Amino acid sequence: MADGLKTGLALRDVHIGLAGRELVAVDLVIAPGEIVTLMGPSGSGKSSLLGHICGTLPAQFDVSGQVILDGRILDGCPPQDRHVGILFQDDLLFPHLSVGGNLAFALPASIKGKDSRRARVEEALKSADMDGFADRDPATLSGGQRARVALMRVLLSEPCALLLDEPFSKLDSALRDQIRAFVFDLCRKNGLPTLMVTHDPEDGAAAGGRVINLA
Ligand SMILES: Nc1ncnc2c1ncn2[C@@H]1O[C@H](COP(=O)(O)OP(=O)(O)OP(=O)(O)O)[C@@H](O)[C@H]1O
Numbered sequence: 001m002a003d004g005l006k007t008g009l010a011l012r013d014v015h016i017g018l019a020g021r022e023l024v025a026v027d028l029v030i031a032p033g034e035i036v037t038l039m040g041p042s043g044s045g046k047s048s049l050l051g052h053i054c055g056t057l058p059a060q061f062d063v064s065g066q067v068i069l070d071g072r073i074l075d076g077c078p079p080q081d082r083h084v085g086i087l088f089q090d091d092l093l094f095p096h097l098s099v100g101g102n103l104a105f106a107l108p109a110s111i112k113g114k115d116s117r118r119a120r121v122e123e124a125l126k127s128a129d130m131d132g133f134a135d136r137d138p139a140t141l142s143g144g145q146r147a148r149v150a151l152m153r154v155l156l157s158e159p160c161a162l163l164l165d166e167p168f169s170k171l172d173s174a175l176r177d178q179i180r181a182f183v184f185d186l187c188r189k190n191g192l193p194t195l196m197v198t199h200d201p202e203d204g205a206a207a208g209g210r211v212i213n214l215a
Pocket residue numbers: 018023040041042043044045046047048049058060
């Protein structure tokens with residue numbers, strides 16, 4: 001991080017176009033711990049904007065403007081060096097790894113030593129109310145447990161910002177309320193500027209922050 005200051009995620013005059021047509025135009029600052037909801041019709045460019053922030057947008061898109069995270073300009077930076085976490089609706093856990101193995105996989109290499117890494121995994125499971133699940137096969141988890149492990153896996157990678165791409169749409173309504181509260185609480189506690197794409201107005205209402213509509 002350039003100066004170590006948590007200043008949030010800034011999208012400065014960001015434009016995304018495809019085949020000569022403008023898809024997205026945004027100018028927005030998301031403060032640390034703030035959750036901004038992004039809505040809009042199918043094809044309006046919501047996922048493309050998330051891809052642009054992560055650095056995974058295909059080359060055929062035209063982009064301009066700047067993406068700045070905690071003072072670092074992300075444009076041109078490889079995805080793995082951006083420190084942006086993303087959670088999708090279909091976030092799959094690696095089936096050949098245990099729950100603990102899935103979580104350990106996300107830990108930065110800077111956390112050294114088997115014991116320290118194991119301790120970070122145990123701590124993450126505890127905060128997801130899943131103590132003792134480290135050796136479990138992901139196939140044996142409920143949908144809600146899988147969603148919580150997927151979120152912990154993103155958080156263990158120590159992101160400086162979080163992107164949510166319809167993360168609750170596959171959960172049934174009772175579980176959705178519970179997982180939403182869990183995710184939003186962790187975004188705020190970790191001071192993560194968060195941008196959530198959704199088609200469900202209830203997600204935006206539950207987040208309680210600004211809602212931006214892409215036409
Ligand atoms: N890899 C790609 N290559 C070419 N065009 C793409 C690619 N990904 C998306 N598009 C096009 O870009 C436009 C925006 O797509 P995008 O997925 O960003 O929309 P969205 O708002 O997230 O839609 P949805 O709500 O349906 O997920 C669409 O016209 C889509 O067909």
